[in-house]
Structure formats: C-alpha cells, structure tokens
Amino acid sequence: MSGDGKRNPVRPPGWPEGAGQALVPPLQPATVYGAAGPDALDAIYEGRATGFTYSREAHPNAQRLAGRLDALEGVPAGADGGPGGIVTSSGMSAISALLLGHLAAGDHVVAGDRLYGRSLRLMTQDLPRLGLAVTLADPGDAGAVRAACTDATRLILVETVSNPDLAVADIDGLAAVAREAGAVLAVDNTFATPLGFTPLAHGADVVIHSLTKLVAGHSDVLLGYVGARDPALAEALSTAAQSWGLTGSPWDCWMAERGMATLELRHARASENAARLAAFLADAPGVARVIFPGRADHPDHARAAALFGGRFGTMVSFELDGGRDAVTAFLRGAEGLAFAPTLGDVVTTLSHPPSSSHRSMPRDAREAAGIGEGFLRVSAGIEPAEWLLARFAAGLAAL
C-alpha cells in the first residue's frame, strides 16, 4: 500500500476525506435502485452514466472491493471506467464465472494436477459432464503442460502455490505456452495473495482469489474475485457472474474491505511466523521433513525466490514420524492451536490433509504423493512468534 502524497494510504481509497465525513465507507444492503426514468436507465445500461440498478449485477460495496483488488493485482478498469475485476460469492464461484464465461462445449482445458479439491472435482467430473475435455498436468513443468495442449485448448488453469506440497508453478513458462496455444492462462493466486505475487505481471491472463482466506482474513467472510487482462474477456466473465447468479453480497464485501485494511500487516507477520516455524521444525526431533518454499531444500526454492521477492508465504507443511497417532498426540500437546481445515485466518490453523482436503484420494495415491498419515499443514497466523514456537514445542514434547 503505497502513499500518494497527502492521502493516508491506510484509509479506504476513493472515500471522501475531511471534517464531517464518515471515516468508513457505508454498507449498502439495497437490492434495488430507483432511476429518474427510462432515459436514465438507458444511460446506465449503456455505460454513459454511473449508477446501480439491481444488486446481483452490481452494488457499491462490491464495486469498492473489486477496485481495491484490481489495484493490487494490476487488473485494468472495465470499459465503463468502473472496476474490471468481479467480486463473486466464493472462490469457487470465481472459478465458475471463468469456466461459464469463457468456455463452450467441445473446448479443452489443461489444469494443474494438484488443484484445490473442489477445483479438481470441477475439472475431472463436472466439465466432462458438460462436454468439455480436461487434461491434468504438472504446473511446475511448462513442457508437460505444452505437451498436454491440443488444438482445442482454450484454458490453462493452475494455482501459484499448490496444496499441501507448496510446489510453485512456472508462471512465466506457462504464460509462453498459453500464448503459443492461443489459450487463456488463469492463475488461482489464493495462497500467494496479491502482496506475495501478481500473476498478470508475469504474463497470466486471468487472476482468481478465494477472498475467504488471507484477504478477508478472519474466517467470517466467504467471497471470491476474478480479474482479466483483456476487457472483452472481463466483460464475458462479468456477464456470466450476473446471469448464473455468482456475485457476492454487500455485507461480505464490506467485511472483506475492512479486513483489507490490515492485509499488509497480517501478511508480513504471518509470513515471518511461517519462516520461523519452518526453521524450528527442521531442527526438531520427531519431524521427518519440513516443506517450505523459503528453505533451500524445497524443490522449487529457486523459482519461489525469483517470483516472490524474499517472502515465501504463510503456509508450512511438515510430516511427523509415527503417522496418525503422532498427529493426535501432537495436537493434544499443542493445545491452543486451532485444528481446522482452512487457511488465512489471523490465528494459526493446522490441518491434516489425509482426513480433510485429500480424504477422497485413495490412500495409495496419497502416500505416493507424499501425503502420509503423519502429514500436517500449517497456515501461520499473526500470534507472537514466541508463543507459537512454544505451542509447537509443546506438541512435539507430547510425541
């Protein structure tokens, strides 16, 4: 968040400043808006005047939030001068807006082979049902993605950082493959956040977020965002979001914008805590291995260093010797740490992929992917590092 002269960079942008003005933008829950008459409505629908008609199409809180995310992700404004990005009711509805707005039956999609569970389900079950072909490929290997492309490929969908192995996609390489194939490269940037990485600056065409996670940041908002570089594509995604009913509610947008006031602080502290935890766990007895892109022993460390500018994210995974029993003992000993299958909260959360995000994966396949019963994933929060390390030490002492 950089300052532009006198304007306070922490205050909501575009909100009037000065004596007698509310410090905080209002929550506008209205679903419908009046107009002066048919000519005024024409002007709004034709983009000659600004105004709102019906909240599924647009509302002030979504517009404010979309504008802030556009600024962080470098998404250009829309044809009407308003935000180019779209706020959706969840991260999944952001992905749905992309699929429904961009693809047609007969198209082919190349998708990352370790996408978020629900995204993977869309790729392997729902798209084929709708007449779309999907090939999965390793997003860290641009050559493999190129080999998976066909003449019908219109979309390459990957995540910046995968769950729970924290592999880093070769976004620059994939952008070149997408250009060659005439396909759109869409990047789910949820794990990195726009403060950690901006996909459009590396040649991606579309950026997606589950704002539910670090951006809103308090586990009390379900919301998503999708932004596109090309105005025609942005328009198609916006139309799909409105027609399929995928847009987000004013309250959630208001809460997410409030969360964004502290995003930079939370991201900085949580990233620092994640790095401290990774270093602590690497030297701890009972820990078989630690997965953190900031460590030299991570397979994608060099790429993460090149892409992320010195901060390696807020997620750490590790594996305990002793399987599920060790996990159960650790969690009991580490009382005070939340065990919850989510990420990006102000508090540190631990999840156990074999019993949550990866439970539908057959055990053999899971273990082949390195996700054994002793595997834990940490989403670092903003607690004092000393407290956090002491809780982890207590968990390990209980093994």
Ligand SMILES: *Cc1c(COP(=O)(O)O)cnc(C)c1O
């Ligand atoms: C959580 C998540 C999603 C889905 O977002 P929701 O807001 O839960 O719908 C998509 N992608 C990634 C990487 C996520 O972590």
